[in-house]
Amino acid sequence: KYYVVDSGYPMMKGYLAPYKGVSYHLQKFRRGGGSPETRHEKFNHAHSSLRCVIERTFGVWKNKWRIIRNMPSFPFHIQILIVSATMALHNFVRLNDRDDRGFINTNRDSISRREHNSEAGSSYEQNPGSLTDPAMVVFRDSIADSIWGDDN
Numbered sequence: 188k189y190y191v192v193d194s195g196y197p198m199m200k201g202y203l204a205p206y207k208g209v210s211y212h213l214q215k216f217r218r219g220g221g222s223p224e225t226r227h228e229k230f231n232h233a234h235s236s237l238r239c240v241i242e243r244t245f246g247v248w249k250n251k252w253r254i255i256r257n258m259p260s261f262p263f264h265i266q267i268l269i270v271s272a273t274m275a276l277h278n279f280v281r282l283n284d285r286d287d288r289g290f291i292n293t294n295r296d297s298i299s300r301r302e303h304n305s306e307a308g309s310s311y312e313q314n315p316g317s318l319t320d321p322a323m324v325v326f327r328d329s330i331a332d333s334i335w336g337d338d339n
Contacts, residue, residue: 189323191238197318203327205231213239226335230327233334248277 189203194211196204205211206227213235223229249255252273258266 189326191234191241193238198320198323198327199318200320200323202323203234203330205234206327206331211235226331229335230331248273251277251280 192202209227211231223232
């Protein structure tokens with residue numbers, strides 16, 4: 188298990204960041220008119236796509252279930268139950284109502300805004316080199332090799 192994070196985070200244990208200095212944002216690939224040309228670009232493209240999906244999903248979820256936006260000061264174990272219940276309800280609605288207006292409206296309105304916001308980067312300001320976990324670097328490389336090998 189790991190967090191999919193932006194390039195402002197170090198590759199420390201449990202954090203999967205994109206390759207730095209390599210094309211990343213979907214808009215750059217669209218403007219360039221091409222597909223990823225290296226395994227690092229392909230990984231970054233997949234990473235960026237995944238981040239956009241995750242961010243849109245959380246946006247839809249928070250807009251649909253207002254209690255998530257402003258979580259009351261319930262005890263932590265109750266907050267976990269609320270999050271789990273709203274996730275289950277969200278998934279049930281998505282499986283059974285493809286015309287879910289909340290999902291369609293939020294999805295349409297948020298795609299370009301979220302992609303633009305993801306280009307702003309992170310405010311994480313630690314020295315990334317000091318926190319780098321070699322095992323996460325190897326893990327990222329193995330994913331990059333795997334997805335590169337799928338098409339090449």
